[in-house]
Amino acid sequence: xxxxxxxxxxxxxxxxxxxxxxxxxxxxxxxxxxxxxxxxxxxxxxxxxxxxxxxxxxxxxxxxxxxxxxxxxxxxxxxxxxxxxxxxxxxxxxxxxxxxxxxxxxxxxxxxxxxxxxxxxxxxxxxxxxxxxxxxxxxxxxxxxxxxxxxxxxxxxxxxxxxxxxxxxxxxxxxxxxxxxxxxxxxxxxxxxxxxxxxxxxxxxxxxxxxxxxxxxxxxxxxxxxxxxxxxxxxxxxxxxxxxxxxxxxxxxxxxxxxxxxxxxxxxxxxxxxxxxxxxxxxxxxxxxxxxxxxxxxxxxxxxxxxxx
Amino acid sequence: xxxxxxxxxxxxxxxxxxxxxxxxxxxxxxxxxxxxxxxxxxxxxxxxxxxxxxxxxxxxxxxxxxxxxxxxxxxxxxxxxxxxxxxxxxxxxxxxxxxxxxxxxxxxxxxxxxxxxxxxxxxxxxxxxxxxxxxxxxxxxxxxxxxxxxxxxxxxxxxxxxxxxxxxxxxxxxxxxxxxxxxxxxxxxxxxxxxxxxxxxxxxxxxxxxxxxxxxxxxxxxxxxxxxxxxxxxxxxxxx
Numbered sequence: 001x002x003x004x005x006x007x008x009x010x011x012x013x014x015x016x017x018x019x020x021x022x023x024x025x026x027x028x029x030x031x032x033x034x035x036x037x038x039x040x041x042x043x044x045x046x047x048x049x050x051x052x053x054x055x056x057x058x059x060x061x062x063x064x065x066x067x068x069x070x071x072x073x074x075x076x077x078x079x080x081x082x083x084x085x086x087x088x089x090x091x092x093x094x095x096x097x098x099x100x101x102x103x104x105x106x107x108x109x110x111x112x113x114x115x116x117x118x119x120x121x122x123x124x125x126x127x128x129x130x131x132x133x134x135x136x137x138x139x140x141x142x143x144x145x146x147x148x149x150x151x152x153x154x155x156x157x158x159x160x161x162x163x164x165x166x167x168x169x170x171x172x173x174x175x176x177x178x179x180x181x182x183x184x185x186x187x188x189x190x191x192x193x194x195x196x197x198x199x200x201x202x203x204x205x206x207x208x209x210x211x212x213x214x215x216x217x218x219x220x221x222x223x224x225x226x227x228x229x230x231x232x233x234x235x236x237x238x239x240x241x242x243x244x245x246x247x248x249x250x251x252x253x254x255x256x257x258x259x260x261x262x263x264x265x266x267x268x269x270x271x272x273x274x275x276x277x278x279x280x281x282x283x284x285x286x287x288x289x290x291x292x293x294x295x296x297x298x299x300x301x302x303x304x305x306x307x308x309x
Numbered sequence: 310x311x312x313x314x315x316x317x318x319x320x321x322x323x324x325x326x327x328x329x330x331x332x333x334x335x336x337x338x339x340x341x342x343x344x345x346x347x348x349x350x351x352x353x354x355x356x357x358x359x360x361x362x363x364x365x366x367x368x369x370x371x372x373x374x375x376x377x378x379x380x381x382x383x384x385x386x387x388x389x390x391x392x393x394x395x396x397x398x399x400x401x402x403x404x405x406x407x408x409x410x411x412x413x414x415x416x417x418x419x420x421x422x423x424x425x426x427x428x429x430x431x432x433x434x435x436x437x438x439x440x441x442x443x444x445x446x447x448x449x450x451x452x453x454x455x456x457x458x459x460x461x462x463x464x465x466x467x468x469x470x471x472x473x474x475x476x477x478x479x480x481x482x483x484x485x486x487x488x489x490x491x492x493x494x495x496x497x498x499x500x501x502x503x504x505x506x507x508x509x510x511x512x513x514x515x516x517x518x519x520x521x522x523x524x525x526x527x528x529x530x531x532x533x534x535x536x537x538x539x540x541x542x543x544x545x546x547x548x549x
Contacts, residue, residue: 020362020363021362021363022363022518023363023364023365023374023450024350024363024364024365024366024448024449025449025453025454025517025518025519026449026450026451026452026453026454026455026493026511026519027453027454027513027518028453029363125513125514126513126518132453132513134452134494134496135452135453135494135511135513136494136495137513138513181324181326181327182323182324182326183324183325183326184323184324184325184331184333186324229333229338229367229368229369229370230367230368230450230457231325231331231333231365231367231368231369231370231372232325232329232331232365232367232370232371232372232374232450233450234325234326234328234329234372234374235326236326237325237326254450254451254452255365255449255450255451256365256367256448256450256451256457261325264324264325264326264327265326266326266327267326267327267328267377289324289327289382292327292377293327293377293381293382296327296377296378297378300378
């Protein structure tokens with residue numbers, strides 16, 4: 001039985017929680033850019049939360065299902081139609097043979113995640129089914145999904161109807177405050193530069209993808225060229241290149257960075273990066289390490305409550 | 310910030326976001342430092358392998374990414390300091406020598422004439438200089454399987470292009486600033502392209518997708534187009 005992509009959408013790809021332990025070979029983690037929504041979607045269909053799903057970006061697909069199954073969609077909110085009738089995020093959707101799911105206009109966020117009660121037939125590469133779009137490996141045929149692709153699904157059972165508890169639901173306003181801690185070169189920025197960075201409002205540019213997110217604001221200028229050596233670059237690093245405009249690195253980004261980093265988005269806020277799109281407004285604020293740890297632990301507790309683990 | 314007196318190198322441990330730490334060594338990039346970094350990296354892996362997700366060695370640093378829910382940053386920092394303050398036997402890693410065939414003919418060397426002009430050399434001299442050096446792998450990064458090589462002759466230094474090329478084919482050999490390297494996958498880039506290798510630099514179906522590790526050595530061997538095509542065909546057949 002297969003999923004038939006009548007239309008693939010803008011950038012539709014298979015993602016799970018990514019691959020670790022290979023950054024020393026230049027291989028970034030990949031995986032769902034919004035690692036929160038993938039877990040919610042998998043939980044709804046009764047799958048382990050790290051199972052591969054379909055990541056949909058800005059313009060969604062039209063999919064015909066060649067057999068019955070249970071699906072769930074979390075993350076960005078699109079207008080969703082099943083055979084012409086509205087269906088919704090954050091709850092199970094029961095699918096019959098030959099049903100057609102259509103992603104229409106996007107209302108909130110940037111990336112949605114479709115989870116399935118069945119198993120997508122995929123071969124993990126380097127420990128993950130995620131598609132590495134820049135290096136072209138993993139996922140479905142080492143690439144994003146194209147029009148007319150068919151994705152095989154095996155060994156599934158239907159799952160019972162479920163909804164995401166209200167406390168776990170997320171909305172995306174397009175206006176975010178991202179919390180940060182220090183990064184390697186933070187101390188090389190003057191007080192004035194830091195003050196400017198943490199007080200001004202940034203806008204997300206159209207150059208916003210799985211490698212990184214370019215922002216625009218009043219440029220941060222250097223009197224002297226900063227003294228830095230290339231070193232390990234992590235997700236959420238906010239680099240200031242010579243243009244003075246900030247770039248946030250993301251899941252498919254480089255593993256070594258050469259621009260000074262003014263700050264780093266905390267782990268608890270990284271999922272939001274997957275929901276940013278051109279025109280969104282951002283502010284940054286500096287928090288302590290202990291708050292960053294507490295915020296991540298709280299998300300984990302909420303998830304554990306939901307999954308009952 | 311820690312500065313250790315008791316070990317053979319001084320370092321500091323700095324924050325790299327909330328879930329990573331970077332050890333920065335206070336000495337210029339060199340083969341000796343790369344050997345130390347390889348040694349320390351192995352020691353960290355051996356003594357606290359479960360605590361980290363990824364470890365990225367670089368010219369003068371090691372970055373350790375960890376699971377914030379499993380270990381606190383303060384605890385990891387302490388563990389790293391303990392490791393760095395012990396006396397550490399230098400790595401006995403046996404360097405591999407990789408001979409990488411490169412076709413420098415014009416079809417694969419779009420920027421060779423421009424680079425030769427900049428360096429005030431003939432194209433033939435550029436190729437002779439590029440193939441005469443032995444290069445040291447310091448680190449991997451930028452793109453999957455990309456090798457940061459040390460040892461480029463200063464006669465071949467050439468600033469990066471002002472306008473990056475949109476699509477540089479996989480295998481292209483380039484020079485940018487004071488560095489030379491091979492694009493392992495198709496990518497945009499600002500380096501001057503002087504040739505192309507048919508040898509796959511990155512193969513995700515291997516357990517070790519990259520062709521080399523830090524401390525390995527690379528030598529470029531000039532080949533003609535017919536040899537290039539023959540090798541390219543051979544590699545295509547073996548990967549199918």
